[in-house]
Amino acid sequence: MTEPKKPDAPAATGRANKHARDGKSNPTIYDIAKVAGVNPSTVSRALSKPGRVSAKTQKLIEDAAAELNYQVNPFARALPTGRTNTFGLIVADITNPTFFDIIRGAETTATLRDYTLVLAESAESAVTELTAARRLMATVDGLILASPRTDDDNIRALARDKPVVVINREVEGVPCVVPDVNKGISEAVRSLAANGHTKVAFVAGPSQSWMSARRWEGVRAACEWSRLEAVRLDSTKPTVDGGRQVARDVRASGVTAVLTYNDLLAIGLMQELQAAGIVVPDQISIVGFDDIFGADFTTPPLTTVRSPLGECGAGAATLLLDLLHGMGEPAGTLRVETELVLRGSSGRLLPAR
Amino acid sequence: MTEPKKPDAPAATGRANKHARDGKSNPTIYDIAKVAGVNPSTVSRALSKPGRVSAKTQKLIEDAAAELNYQVNPFARALPTGRTNTFGLIVADITNPTFFDIIRGAETTATLRDYTLVLAESAESAVTELTAARRLMATVDGLILASPRTDDDNIRALARDKPVVVINREVEGVPCVVPDVNKGISEAVRSLAANGHTKVAFVAGPSQSWMSARRWEGVRAACEWSRLEAVRLDSTKPTVDGGRQVARDVRASGVTAVLTYNDLLAIGLMQELQAAGIVVPDQISIVGFDDIFGADFTTPPLTTVRSPLGECGAGAATLLLDLLHGMGEPAGTLRVETELVLRGSSGRLLPAR
DNA sequence: TCGCTTTTGTCAACCGGTTGCCATAGATTG
DNA sequence: CAATCTATGGCAACCGGTTGACAAAAGCGA
Incomplete structure (x- = not known):
């Protein structure tokens, strides 16, 4: 009974017909083929290889597909091709x-x-990250890693398998999207210098954070240029809580202005300092990084070096998709501009009363 | 030159061997079968049907799988079964x-x-939502809709196809997870009443928002109970900006306390009122909803009716997964508790100076 | 009108698991 | 010890598209 063709059948008297439809599950290209009166492979080509079939047949098939309300089965497509239209x-x-x-x-x-x-x-967590990455790799066409914690070698290993784009970090040999901190930082430091500050602190982020290192470098260089003294303080974690905890060190350091690894730290720091009766920015100026949601909710609203995060996400996706479609070269780093967003948490130092 | 096999090789004389491995792509169950000396279908059973094969064979196969570093191909599995382990x-x-x-x-x-x-x-957007839902439906085992804008009938239609769970809205016949607003609201209103407020406003959210309607109902009922006057104001959009815009109406309404559909509106409203020189909470009390990230960044920090959003997400996922695994009944609504988070933006009214 | 190139459609073999059905071997029972 | 049952593994047909190879058809110049 494996004989699919019935030599004597007058009409469609489907017996053990292989691709028989019973109106139950979704329509397939076989259904379309039947309706349009062509071979399934022709349907496949019409639907995914523009130009491969004649305009006439194309139209025929498209009409049939529309009529049946056809949708490709992503798994059936992914199985032979490996493509999933997913990242x-x-x-x-x-x-x-x-x-x-x-x-x-x-x-x-x-x-x-x-x-x-x-x-x-x-x-x-670096291990969770790698596990997740490996798991995803099986089902996606490519991967974007935002501020990855995994080390360079593992990232490169992943990238050998399928296209990978990294955000907020530079990994040799892997396309990256990173905010170029220099412009924003130098604006911030110049602004502080202009307001009479002479000694500033940088509250660093996680020690393995590539971006934290870049920001500290940037701050130090800008301070040198503007002839300010720069000190580096460590935080426990890059959160509001971490910001509160570092307040002690900040006060002890004797600086009049602080830049923090991110806005969360800045907000926590400001809260803690204010709770101790210190007036921002009169007694101390605070500058964050990123300009996250909520950075302007504080009183005073937070001055911050904005990274165009949305742009980073979109840029990374574009890079990845271009890569997937064979356009453009594999490596190279896309740099996006940062800028100072001057709000109320930084300004001129008032003489102590 | 597309001939990869040498027809005269002495060993491993794979002829037109169907599942020949060349060490290139990922290992398959056929490879495991070969190594373990069993049939591929046995491998499949060992790997997905616990108990179907003998312990001995199981071990054999598992060892082979481990040795080859085997990973199932999700697409090959999804094709015949429809299951994707994805939602x-x-x-x-x-x-x-x-x-x-x-x-x-x-x-x-x-x-x-x-x-x-x-x-x-x-x-x-309701149409974007429906499009996205339909698109996802093809590749996932189930769907969670958070605060859907689509109408009930369309949601039920989706739910007929595959399991659907709705968050922040009740749809007859579809399992839902909704915060039970009453407890939180009555706490909030009682607190306002105790602080001497007699007329409160509710700033509503999007007109099609089911949750906004529930919250307004809750506020009105609680006010009635506490013998407060309640008025309803409309917002343009449920964002910080929308909150700023509604400030005019709030002032015109002559209320001394405001509850807003969500925290974003509350924050925007507070910003605008403060910009106009109004002191919160001395001259007006503000209470938001949800206790979102950043609600405590403001000065004063926002009093708000907290919805356990994380719990909602986790609850919905659990509901969905249980449904997918055949446990539990299809419908029914999971209610999670809300509570008042008393911070600085609400309190006793100070007599006008 | 004929041979030659270019389209266009068909055939059939995949991709890699899953599963119903069946055969067999070992266990159980009378 | 024969008869029956059950646990286990094998066979082969799917799931639904994709694609290389090829043949039929069409276009075209001479």
Whole structure:
């Protein structure tokens, strides 16, 4: 009974017909083929290889597809080709607002180009991150790593498998999207210098954070240029809580202005200092990084070096998709501009009363 | 030169061997079968049907799988079964912090149970939402809709296809997770009443928002109970900006306390009122909803009715996964508690100076 | 009108698991 | 010890597109 053709059948008297439809599950290219009176492979070509079939047949097939309300089965397509029209995005912490805009930028670009975004979180752990990355690798066409904690070699290993784009970090041999901190930082430091500050602190982020190192470098260089003294303080974690905890060190350091690794730290620091009766910015100026959601909720609103996070997400997605479609070269770093957003938390030092 | 096999090789004389490995692509169950000396179908059973094969064979196969570093091909599995170990989450706005915790809750639960989360955004549009939902439906096992804008009938239609769970809205016949507003609201209103307020306003959210309607109902009922006068004001959009815009109406309404549909509106409103020189809470009390990230960044920090958003996300994911695994009944609504978070933006009215 | 190139459609073999059905071997029972 | 049952592994047909090879058809110049 494996004989699919019935030599004597007058009409479609489907017996053990292989691709018989019973109106139950979704229509397939076989159904379309039957309706349009062509071979299934012709349908496949019409639907995915523009120009491969004649305009006439194309139209015929498209009409049949529309009539049947056909939708390709992504798995059936993925099985032989490996393509899934999907890419993964791994962030360190979904509730960290730094990533919100990155996620949105990537999602928007994905949808725009008919891709689906798969999201995973690493919970700030390098091993979780790598596990998630490996897991995703199986089902996506490419991967975006936002502020990855994994080391360079592992990232390169992933990148050998499928296209990978890194955000907020530079990895040799892997395409990256990083905010160029210099412009924003020098604006910030110049502004502080102009307001009479002479000694500033930088509150660093996680020790393995590539970006934290870049920012500290930038701050130190800018301070040198402006002839300010710069000191570096460590934080326990890059959160509001971490900011509160570092307040002691900040006061002890005797600086009149602070730049922090990120806005969260800045906000926590400001809260703690204010709780201790210190007036911002009269007694101390505070400058954050990133301009996250909520940075302007504080009183005074936070001065910060804005990174165009949405742009980073969108840029990384674009880079990845271009890579997937064979356009453009594999490596290279995309730099996006940063700028100072001057709000109320920084300004002129008032003489002590 | 496309001939990879040498027909005269002495060993491993794979002829037109169907599942010949060349060490290139990923190992398959056929490779395992060969190594373990069993049939591929036995491998399949050993790997996915616990108990179907003998312990001895099981071990044999597992060892071979480990040795080859085998990973199932999700597409090959999905094709015949339809199962993908994936579910979708659609939110109205990725950058709205209300959804952050929902996303995290869902993601955490997903990872915990070996599922992958696919995220999509509807950009607050009912049609985009439906499109995204339909698109996702093809590739996921189930769907979570957070604060959907689509109408009930369309949601039910989706739910007929695959399991759907709704957050922040009740849809007859579809399992839902909703914060039970009453406890939090009555706490809030009682607190206002105790502080001498007699007339409060509720700033509503989007007109199609089910949750906004519930909250207004809750506020009105609680006010009636506490013998307060309640008025309802409309907002243009449920954002910080919308909050700023509604400030005029709030002042015109002559109330001394305001509850807003969400924290974003509350924050915007507070900013605008403060900019006009009004002191919060001395001259007006403000209470938000949700307790989003950043609600405590403001000065004074925002009093708000907290919804356990993370719990909602996790609960919805759990509900969905249980449904997918045949446990539990299809419908029913999961209610989570809300509570008042008393911070500085509400309190006793000071007599006008 | 004929041979030659270019389209265009068909055939069939995949991609890699899953699963119903069946055969066999070992266990159980009378 | 024969008869029956059950646990286990094998066979082969799917799931639904994709694609290389090829043949039929069409276009075209001489």
